[in-house]
Amino acid sequence: MQFWELFKTSWLSLRTNPRRSLLTIFGIVVGIAAVITIISLGNGVKKKMLSELQATSTGKQTTEIDYYSNNSTAAMGFNHQDLEKIKGKFSKVANIKVNNPVHRVTTTALVGNQAANTRITLLKKPAADFKLLAGRKITADDLAVANPVALISEKTAKKQYGSSSNALGTAVEIKHISYRVVGVYRSNKSRYKVSFLLPKRVFYQQNTLDNGNTIKMTFNHGANVSQESKQVVKYLKKHGSQHKQGSYEYFDIGSMLKSVAKVIDALTVFISAIAGISLFIAGIGVMNMMYTSVAERTQEIGIRLAVGAQPRTIMLQFLLEAVMLTVTGGLLGFLLGVGLAKGISLALPFKAVVTFSSFLLAFGVSALVGILFGLLPAKQAANKNLIDILR
Amino acid sequence: MIKLENINKYYQQGGNQYHILKDINLTIGQGEFVSIMGQSGAGKSTLINIIGFLDDQFEGSYYYLNQPIHDYTRRDFSKLRNQNVGFVFQNFKLIKNLTIAENIALPLLYAGQKRKLIKKQIVQALTAVGLPASEHKKPTNLSGGQQQRVSIARAIITQPKFLIADEPTGALDSQTSKEIMALFKRLNQQNNTTIIMVTHDRKVAAQGERLIQILDGKIISDEKIGVKA
Ligand SMILES: Nc1ncnc2c1ncn2[C@@H]1O[C@H](COP(=O)(O)OP(=O)(O)OP(=O)(O)O)[C@@H](O)[C@H]1O
Ligand SMILES: [Mg+2]
Numbered sequence: 196m197q198f199w200e201l202f203k204t205s206w207l208s209l210r211t212n213p214r215r216s217l218l219t220i221f222g223i224v225v226g227i228a229a230v231i232t233i234i235s236l237g238n239g240v241k242k243k244m245l246s247e248l249q250a251t252s253t254g255k256q257t258t259e260i261d262y263y264s265n266n267s268t269a270a271m272g273f274n275h276q277d278l279e280k281i282k283g284k285f286s287k288v289a290n291i292k293v294n295n296p297v298h299r300v301t302t303t304a305l306v307g308n309q310a311a312n313t314r315i316t317l318l319k320k321p322a323a324d325f326k327l328l329a330g331r332k333i334t335a336d337d338l339a340v341a342n343p344v345a346l347i348s349e350k351t352a353k354k355q356y357g358s359s360s361n362a363l364g365t366a367v368e369i370k371h372i373s374y375r376v377v378g379v380y381r382s383n384k385s386r387y388k389v390s391f392l393l394p395k396r397v398f399y400q401q402n403t404l405d406n407g408n409t410i411k412m413t414f415n416h417g418a419n420v421s422q423e424s425k426q427v428v429k430y431l432k433k434h435g436s437q438h439k440q441g442s443y444e445y446f447d448i449g450s451m452l453k454s455v456a457k458v459i460d461a462l463t464v465f466i467s468a469i470a471g472i473s474l475f476i477a478g479i480g481v482m483n484m485m486y487t488s489v490a491e492r493t494q495e496i497g498i499r500l501a502v503g504a505q506p507r508t509i510m511l512q513f514l515l516e517a518v519m520l521t522v523t524g525g526l527l528g529f530l531l532g533v534g535l536a537k538g539i540s541l542a543l544p545f546k547a548v549v550t551f552s553s554f555l556l557a558f559g560v561s562a563l564v565g566i567l568f569g570l571l572p573a574k575q576a577a578n579k580n581l582i583d584i585l586r
Numbered sequence: 587m588i589k590l591e592n593i594n595k596y597y598q599q600g601g602n603q604y605h606i607l608k609d610i611n612l613t614i615g616q617g618e619f620v621s622i623m624g625q626s627g628a629g630k631s632t633l634i635n636i637i638g639f640l641d642d643q644f645e646g647s648y649y650y651l652n653q654p655i656h657d658y659t660r661r662d663f664s665k666l667r668n669q670n671v672g673f674v675f676q677n678f679k680l681i682k683n684l685t686i687a688e689n690i691a692l693p694l695l696y697a698g699q700k701r702k703l704i705k706k707q708i709v710q711a712l713t714a715v716g717l718p719a720s721e722h723k724k725p726t727n728l729s730g731g732q733q734q735r736v737s738i739a740r741a742i743i744t745q746p747k748f749l750i751a752d753e754p755t756g757a758l759d760s761q762t763s764k765e766i767m768a769l770f771k772r773l774n775q776q777n778n779t780t781i782i783m784v785t786h787d788r789k790v791a792a793q794g795e796r797l798i799q800i801l802d803g804k805i806i807s808d809e810k811i812g813v814k815a
Contacts, residue, residue, distance in 0.1 A: 196695050203701065211683045495681045501640060502693040502740065503668020505661060582641050585675070586631075 196508050205515040208492075219484045220524030222477025223564060226470040227525050227557045231532025233466045234556070235547040236540060237459045243545035244452040256416075258424040259294065260431070262408045264441035272408045272437045280434060281410075281427055287418040288427070293407035299389065300398075305368035306355050315369065316386055317395035325387050329359045330378030338394050345374035346392040349381040372397060421447050452545075474560065477524070478568035485517050485572035496576050497584030510577035517569020518562055525561025529554060587747065587780060588614040588637060593646035595632055595803075606632050607644070608803040616747070617778040619771070621791035621811075624800035630784045631752055633800065637782060638673060638750035639666045668696050672741025676753040678733040680725040680740075686712070687721035690740045697744060711739040715769060731762035738769060748780035749773070755790050767793045 196204070209216050262272020278291050304313035321335045328349055337344050345367055347355075352362035359379040366373050374393060382388070412427065414420050424445045431443040489496070496509055536547035595607035606629045614620055614637075624630050635641040636648065639655070642663045648655040650666070658666070672693075673679070680689050687708050694704045712718055715735040725733055734754060741749055751770070755763035767790055773779045785791050792811060799807040 197698055197700060200695050200701060204695075207684075207688075494679070498679050498681055499692065499696070500664070501667065501673055501679070503664055503696040504692075505664045505696075507661075508696065582635060582643075585635070585640065585679070 196504070201508065201511055202515060205512050205519055208488075208512075209516055209519060215484060216520055216523075219480050220477070220520055220527070222473050222480060223521050223524030223561055224528040224531060226473035226477060227528025227561060228531035228535060229466050229470045229473070230560075231529050231549075231553055231557055232535040232539065232547075233459065233463045234553050235533065235536035235549050236543070237456070237463055238548035238550055238553070239536075239540055239543075239545045240452055240456045240459055242548050244456060256418070256420045257411055257413045258420050258445065259409055259411050260424065260428055260443055260445050262435075262437060262441055262443050264408075264437070266440070272435065272441060272443065273410050274436050277431070277436050278410065281412070281430070284430060285423065285427060287415050287423055288412050289415045290413040292411050292413075294409040294411050298395065299386065302370060304391070306351075307365075313369070313391065314389040315391045315393055315398075316389045317398050318392055319395045322392070324384065325380045325382035328379045328381055330363045330376070332378055333392065333394060338396060341394060341396045343372055343374045343397050344377045344394070346378045346380050347376050348387070348390055349379055351390040352379050367391065369393065370398070421450060474564055478521075478564045481517055481521060481565065482568040482572060484520075485513060485569055486575070488516070489513060489572050489576040492576075493579065493584055496579050497581055500579075500581045501585065506577040510573045513573035513576045514566065514569045517573065518565030521561045521565030521569075522558060525557045525564075528561070529557035532557070587616045587651060588612070589647075589649040590637070591647040591649070593633075593636060593644055593648065595629070595636065595641075595644050606803050607636075610646070610803075610805060612798070612805065612808075614748075614780065614782065617774070617780055618796055619774045619781045619794040620783065620796045620798060621794035622782065622784045622798045622800060623786065623788075623791050626786075628800045629803040630800055632803075634750050634752060634782055634784055638671050639663050640673075640750075664696075668693060669744065670747050672738075672744065672746040672749045674734070674737050674741050674749060674751040674754045676756040678725070678730075678737045678757075680733055680736060682725055684724075685721065686717075686723050686725065686728075686736050689725065689736060690743055693740060693744045707743060708739075711743045712736075714742065715739045716765075729762075730757050731759075731765065734758060734762075734766055735769070738766070738773075742773060742777075742779070745777070746779070748782060751781065751783040753784055753786065755785065755787060760789075763787070763790060 264272065273293055278293070281288060281291055298317045298319070299314065300317065301312060301314050303310050304315070306313070318333055318338065321333060321338060323332065330346075333344055333346060336342070347362050347367075349359060352359050356362040356365065362376050362379055365376050367376060368374070369391070374391075374397070380387065380392070412424065414423060424447070428443050428445040432438055435443055499509060499512075500506070533547075533549050536549070540547040590610050590612040593607055593610040593612075594605070597604045597606055610633060622630050622634065632641070636644050639650075642658070642660060644656070646656065650670070655666070681692075687705075690708050690711055691701060691704055694707065695701065708721060709718070712720060715738050717732060717735050717739070720728070720732075720736075725736065728736065734757075738754075749770075754770075755766055758766065770781055770783070771793060774781050781794070783790075783794065791797055795810060795812045797807070797809055797811045798805055
């Protein structure tokens with residue numbers, strides 16, 4: 196018989212008793228699901244680890260060092276000199292840059308002729324999620340050419356100029372740059388509960404870009420980034436511009452993830468062992484079902500042999516039934532495992548990663564269980580004595 | 587076509603050995619319609635199972651189309667069965683959870699054909715046995731006579747050289763028996779299919795053209811009983 200026809204024959208037989216088939220594969224579903232879950236989580240933590248050791252698009256790795264000030268009004272932790280010093284001292288640092296995640300600053304502003312402490316939000320992109328009361332917004336062009344323009348909040352406008360329209364066209368001086376007020380806005384969003392919105396590029400125009408509380412270092416290929424970063428921190432604690440007013444910290448996410456990975460590796464061994472037992476018991480179940488099936492279908496086997504089935508074909512038919520059964524269990528287990536891993540990783544700081552090799556593992560292991568435990572019943576089916584059956 | 591020489595058959599049971607067939611010599615030519623009669627336990631079924639390649643455990647020589655079948659392996663026997671002989675049993679031997687069409691298709695599938703390409707042959711076979719348009723029924727929904735027609739359709743679908751029928755009418759009433767025998771006769775006459783049939787019914791046996799009687803594992807008579815129309 197052609198293989199495909201044999202395949203269909205086995206499938207049709209399985210379908211005649213779906214409940215028994217489903218019960219039999221339950222153990223396989225559970226075993227495979229457990230293994231796939233833990234492996235996907237393990238893959239997830241390993242991937243996260245790699246990305247935290249931050250391979251950039253060029254394959255170079257980056258780390259970050261943060262500065263925590265002891266008192267809130269103090270100056271930023273890194274300045275131009277700090278960066279130059281690190282560059283000169285550590286040859287493996289390929290590039291160093293200050294991160295300016297700060298988009299809200301408090302600084303003195305000259306509004307009219309009055310100097311006052313003023314809160315400002317810096318815009319990197321044109322923003323539209325507020326209500327414009329007068330004038331215009333800050334456009335992409337303004338941002339691109341670093342146009343010194345500002346939006347003023349309705350509250351500040353009323354306080355300083357009496358009305359929204361009065362504020363339009365006035366100038367405000369912040370950190371030695373004069374901004375022209377082009378619009379008045381109103382918003383309840385916390386990031387807009389400030390007096391002015393300014394283009395970020397204009398605000399950081401004068402070298403002040405080298406000031407910040409976080410630096411990002413890119414290392415040359417092959418550098419031990421965690422060790423190098425620790426060295427830099429050690430150096431900064433002695434020689435950093437603000438080392439007396441605060442502390443420089445390097446949070447080694449990589450090593451934290453490494454220990455998580457170790458835990459997951461241990462768990463993987465443990466769960467695999469349990470899943471192995473589960474699969475073994477499930478395999479015995481499959482064997483039991485196949486023996487029962489062979490006994491029940493003695494007549495069918497006799498008829499098939501009588502009309503010319505090769506004993507080998509009969510064996511293959513029953514073996515295929517066993518394998519299709521367990522592989523169905525394996526695939527269901529795979530889906531369940533993927534679902535579980537994704538669900539669990541919602542509560543973890545990394546995402547589950549499902550790979551094609553996990554799929555192959557589920558497929559291969561379940562097929563193997565089918566072959567191992569289906570072989571004996573299938574052989575028994577094939578070796579039945581035709582004359583005894585037909586009597 | 588079929589030539590048996592000194593066939594002996596023993597059954598082992600509980601330490602005792604039973605001699606079931608004793609020195610059977612028999613020749614059957616292409617197109618013959620042979621009836622076999624004899625007491626219960628005489629060895630009729632044992633004999634035609636050997637003739638029909640169902641039983642490969644026997645002593646003696648069996649030449650089929652001048653081939654020494656007695657030397658063949660179990661594998662070869664499967665192939666011989668598939669390509670040369672059709673079976674009709676007293677209790678029909680249909681697979682209950684397959685449809686009629688699927689039952690009839692079995693010999694062709696084991697001959698290596700595809701389900702899709704044999705639909706026409708199935709329709710033809712069913713028409714030939716007088717059961718058109720019942721492909722999708724299950725065997726349990728048919729009467730005994732209809733089931734026997736299905737098993738005949740299965741037996742003839744590969745257009746075998748000969749048919750083996752072990753009490754084909756044993757479970758049927760006399761009217762249905764007549765119809766089944768008419769079907770056999772037609773196959774024998776129209777297609778020149780050799781038919782070897784075991785029966786307990788004299789009237790049924792009389793439909794053949796040669797009658798072999800068996801007693802205690804021996805052929806006690808072998809005679810022509812009618813003239814081919
Ligand atoms: N597989 C077997 N094992 C042991 N003895 C067997 C076996 N098959 C048949 N026999 C014995 O061989 C003898 C002949 O059996 P067989 O079935 O050929 O008889 P038969 O002529 O077909 O009888 P019936 O008309 O009742 O069908 C019987 O005595 C039976 O008990
Ligand atoms: Mg008999």
